[in-house]
Amino acid sequence: MAYSAPRGTVDILPEKSGKWIKLEQLLRTISANYNVKEMRTPIFEHAELFNRAVGDTTDVVSKEMYTFADKKGRMLSLRPEGTAGIARAYVENKMYGLPEKLQKVYYMGPMFRYERPQNGRQRQFHQYGVEMLGVESPYVDVECMLMAVTVVEALGIKNVTLHINSLGDDQSRDAYRQALKDHFAPVLDQLCSDCKARFDKNPLRILDCKVDAKNPAMQSAPKTIDYLSDHAKAHFDKVCSLLDDLEIDYVVDTNLVRGLDYYSHTVFEIISDDPKLGAGATVGGGGRYNGLVEELGGPATPGVGFAFGMERLLLALDDDQDDDEDGLDVYIMPLGSEAKDLAVQIIAMLRANGFTCDMDQCDRGLKGQFKSADRYHAHFSMIIGDEEVQKEVVNMKCNHSHTQDEVPLENIVAYIENHMSGGHEHE
Numbered sequence: 001m002a003y004s005a006p007r008g009t010v011d012i013l014p015e016k017s018g019k020w021i022k023l024e025q026l027l028r029t030i031s032a033n034y035n036v037k038e039m040r041t042p043i044f045e046h047a048e049l050f051n052r053a054v055g056d057t058t059d060v061v062s063k064e065m066y067t068f069a070d071k072k073g074r075m076l077s078l079r080p081e082g083t084a085g086i087a088r089a090y091v092e093n094k095m096y097g098l099p100e101k102l103q104k105v106y107y108m109g110p111m112f113r114y115e116r117p118q119n120g121r122q123r124q125f126h127q128y129g130v131e132m133l134g135v136e137s138p139y140v141d142v143e144c145m146l147m148a149v150t151v152v153e154a155l156g157i158k159n160v161t162l163h164i165n166s167l168g169d170d171q172s173r174d175a176y177r178q179a180l181k182d183h184f185a186p187v188l189d190q191l192c193s194d195c196k197a198r199f200d201k202n203p204l205r206i207l208d209c210k211v212d213a214k215n216p217a218m219q220s221a222p223k224t225i226d227y228l229s230d231h232a233k234a235h236f237d238k239v240c241s242l243l244d245d246l247e248i249d250y251v252v253d254t255n256l257v258r259g260l261d262y263y264s265h266t267v268f269e270i271i272s273d274d275p276k277l278g279a280g281a282t283v284g285g286g287g288r289y290n291g292l293v294e295e296l297g298g299p300a301t302p303g304v305g306f307a308f309g310m311e312r313l314l315l316a317l318d319d320d321q322d323d324d325e326d327g328l329d330v331y332i333m334p335l336g337s338e339a340k341d342l343a344v345q346i347i348a349m350l351r352a353n354g355f356t357c358d359m360d361q362c363d364r365g366l367k368g369q370f371k372s373a374d375r376y377h378a379h380f381s382m383i384i385g386d387e388e389v390q391k392e393v394v395n396m397k398c399n400h401s402h403t404q405d406e407v408p409l410e411n412i413v414a415y416i417e418n419h420m421s422g423g424h425e426h427e
Helices: 014-033 047-055 059-064 083-092 138-154 170-190 193-201 203-208 230-245 310-316 337-352 366-375 386-391 409-421
Strands: 044-046 067-069 075-078 103-112 124-133 160-166 250-252 264-272 281-288 303-309 330-334 357-359 380-384 393-398 404-408
Touching: 014 103, 014 138, 014 310, 044 047, 044 083, 047 059, 047 075, 047 083, 083 103, 083 124, 083 303, 124 138, 124 310, 138 160, 138 230, 138 264, 138 281, 138 303, 160 230, 170 193, 170 203, 170 230, 193 203, 230 250, 230 264, 281 310, 303 310, 330 337, 330 366, 337 357, 337 380, 337 386, 337 409, 366 380, 380 386, 380 409, 386 393, 393 409, 404 409
Parallel strands: 160 250, 330 357, 330 380
Antiparallel strands: 044 075, 067 075, 103 124, 124 303, 160 264, 264 281, 281 303, 380 393, 393 404
16 A cells, blocks of 8 residues: 555655744744744644634634544544644643733644645644733734734745734624624525524624625625724724834725634734735734633733744745755765774764764765765865875865865864855855
């Protein structure tokens, strides 16, 4: 039987993993700049966590989760998103009692949703997300949005627009929910079965329906922004004012309703028309979720966050990589058994000194070994033959300047350091 990866999963091979590592390093650097610390939660959680946090009327919970019973019959789910697990960990570990009231964390890793695989989204996909918990303030909303914009700009994604909206507070949502029910009640028979089910449980979800997206009733539905309480309107006005002060371009998009139940107040998406992603592609998004921690058994704790699909971010990056940056420092080319014995000692010494290096293990001739040095983009090729072993030297060929020097064994590290940091460096 020939085995293959399950549908909706992909193997990240060595020639692609370098790009992933660069993306991860960039995201970690930006996180550090914003004083956001990494948090790691389990890949599977109790299914009830997502039912409560994300909402059992959402497509994510009702159609897309990978849920299974363990050997004792407990229902577990592979995580479909990251916020619920972070909020659960925040409550369980009593992070609300820490001296710093505002806790800023990020996560990075695989998520799972049973949906149709497509370019940039698989059934196992990866997310980078940020959560800022503990303070209800438009300033924190803007800090979160500014960080998301920083990520996009750092990646060089083109033609980007920040779309924002407000879902308001509980008072606003109650008024808006009733307005939606009044609006959709006369046309309920025209809507799909999912919409009919959502009508009583959560009419806000009707606006997410893809089946009825072109129904005239969708186009004329009430807008959240028209039902904001005074408090919610002041919060949103301050968000817009701060974005204006920072000269961040944005669009107030009254059709923007994030697809998960826990959102309140500010919601946002970053949308790009970069040709690599397609017109109107959502790069990432997020929003405020003031009731989530309390819903999971913790004290009333406001929160705001965002997430990016990492596959989508990779699509927008150039495929060209800096070969010199990714290449080995030294590729060692031994000719003969004595040379190979010496090469083993040299490579251990070089690695201990922080150099990236490898050596030929296939006992090939010089021609084959030089081909490997080229494939690995090695800065130096180190040639060791019987003569070099007897003289206790190595031949160092710089593959950039094409110069070659005979170097005593005790001077190898100093030679490499001097060559790579001094005037010998290639243009």
